[in-house]
Amino acid sequence: MSVMNEQEKKLVEDHLYLVKNIVRATMSINESIQGLGYDDLFQTGCEALCHAALHYRADRGATFATFADVVIKNRLLSHCRKITRLQAPILYLDAPSAEYPELTLADTLPEKNDRTISxxxxxxxxxxxxxxxxxxxxxxxxxxxxxxxxxxxxxxxxxxxxxxxxxxxxxxxxxxxxxxxxxxxxxxxx
CATH class of the missing domain: 1.10.10 (Arc Repressor Mutant, subunit A)
Structure with a gap:
């Protein structure tokens, strides 16, 4: 893990607005899914901004804002892909069944015996x-x-x-x- 120098810290501080703008403009914020809420996305974007500051080279022709924009977007997309791969979609019991659209998922659950063991x-x-x-x-x-x-x-x-x-x-x-x-x-x- 690299430690940022003062110049890199200054780049991050001056460009924090990029993270906010990218999260609000390009991400689908969903507070009900862990990892896709605004705070989680903002934190991931800030980590990407720090990564961009550590790896930015002015001699390559791009401005820091342009370079950081690409790094942040790519990191956020990777984060979202990872989250959606890890979390199964939520099924609601009142949703229609895929096999029998006239029934809800609750209607298709098997009946359980009411007797429990002591x-x-x-x-x-x-x-x-x-x-x-x-x-x-x-x-x-x-x-x-x-x-x-x-x-x-x-x-x-x-x-x-x-x-x-x-x-x-x-x-x-x-x-x-x-x-x-x-x-x-x-x-x-x-």
Missing amino acids: DFETFYLLAEAGKHYNGISQKGIEALQLKCRGHTGVEIARYYGVKPNHVAAWISRAVSKLRADDFYLQHEGA
Whole structure:
């Protein structure tokens, strides 16, 4: 990471208006999508302006404003592409179904059995599963038991002396195994 000198800092300060103008004129600001709000776009544009100041060479014939304009626009476009790739579109339950336009998405959801299993049954099933699995799956089942007792992932991680993402991975592995196990599938909606 390069440190800007005083001349580069002055270029950035004098041309901050470019970021504001480009964001307002060329970007589709959408505050409901994380990363596409005005503040996020402005911050990305400011980072691009700093990058432009670090790499600007007056001997190449372009003014700094022209060079920075291109750098900022390109960085913002890349940012928007990245955000749209990472975030799936939001589907609203009252929107029409693609397959059956006369129905809403809520109408096409499968019916769920209203009966839920009790806490006692949950603890019993997890205890039984703990007897049949080992390794990461067993740790995941233990973590699930602790979660059912109200502990957070951070607390469980502290108990085991690991990072919270390890606990999440253990739970994910255990859940995958349980979902594939016929014994526990028959109790899922019982």
